[in-house]
Amino acid sequence: MMISVGNIEKSYGEVKALRGVSLEVKEGELFGLIGPDGAGKTSLIRILVTLLKPDVGSATVNELDVVKDFRKLRNQIGYMPGRFSLYPDLTVEENMTFFATVFGTTIEENYHLVKDIYQQIEPFKERLAGRLSGGMKQKLALSCALIHAPKVLVLDEPTTGVDAVSRKEFWEMLKRLQKMGITILVSTPYMDEANLCDRVALIQDGKILTIDTPEKVTQSFGHKLWAIRSDNMYLCIRHLREHSESDSVFAFGEYLHVTWKDQDMQADEMEKYLSDLGHTNVEVKRTEPGIEDVFMDLMQKHDN
Secondary structure, eight states: OOEEEEEEEEEETTEEEEEEEEEEEOTTOEEEEEOOTTSSHHHHHHHHTTSSOOSEEEEEETTEETTTTHHHHHTTEEEEOSSOOSOTTSBHHHHHHHHHHHTTOOTTTTHHHHHHHHTTTGGGTTSBGGGSOHHHHHHHHHHHHHTTOOSEEEEESTTTTOOHHHHHHHHHHHHHHHHTTOEEEEEESOGGGGGGSSEEEEEETTEEEEEEOHHHHHHTOOSOOEEEEOSOHHHHHHHHHHSTTEEEEEEETTEEEEEESSTTOOHHHHHHHHHHTTOOSOEEEEOOOOHHHHHHHHHHHHHO
């Protein structure tokens, strides 16, 4: 295992950010840490990159302890924090040179690692980093995180606030880096990005809800799932939640995703229930669960 985490706990005063977190990431794996803001993703990542000490538990990266061996470990980790953390008053090239120098290397020595990424921003190498677009800042930050040839790449919500095209390009870059043998741990609040990982850990309120491949996570959803809509979606949510057999009702785009305590509930029964309450243009159909459906289901069980 390239990353091993055992029973990690971390608190900030009375706020418990991590509650007995344990997970393992295999060498060469692209592992996703999936959860909403405040779930504990950043706290765990900062512990793994030696910026925070855990209150309880232990963690190793490439068999080096994150507390005892932090000096050795920093040379083996490439870290891209959630916020743009490079020097905005230095140019693209000056930022790259600075980070290479800090790690005792040069841009030329490890250029093969960043070539595909850096070539996209190299025409702007004289531009100040603070004046780059969001997608270009992202590529520069990734290039700086890779310039010392790390064995592990740790990315904290790298695509937050980035347009859809840049998000797609970024994940394509991660896949190429994985093929070069780099182990990647990436956190994201976007459930659709979970499907791009080899395995994922769903985290909420500082606890791991489940760890598995995206396919097995979705297969674990143990209910029939229905997509329902009507002309009045606000009332539709309320009326469905008031039904005695209602198990869960969540908004998903233009539909509501609904599960029932009675697994034998039929579409015509749902349509009649809503129509009798005055709903028009009622649509009811079966649908397949996604990662977000599983997450909401696990979160509801966790809260109960």
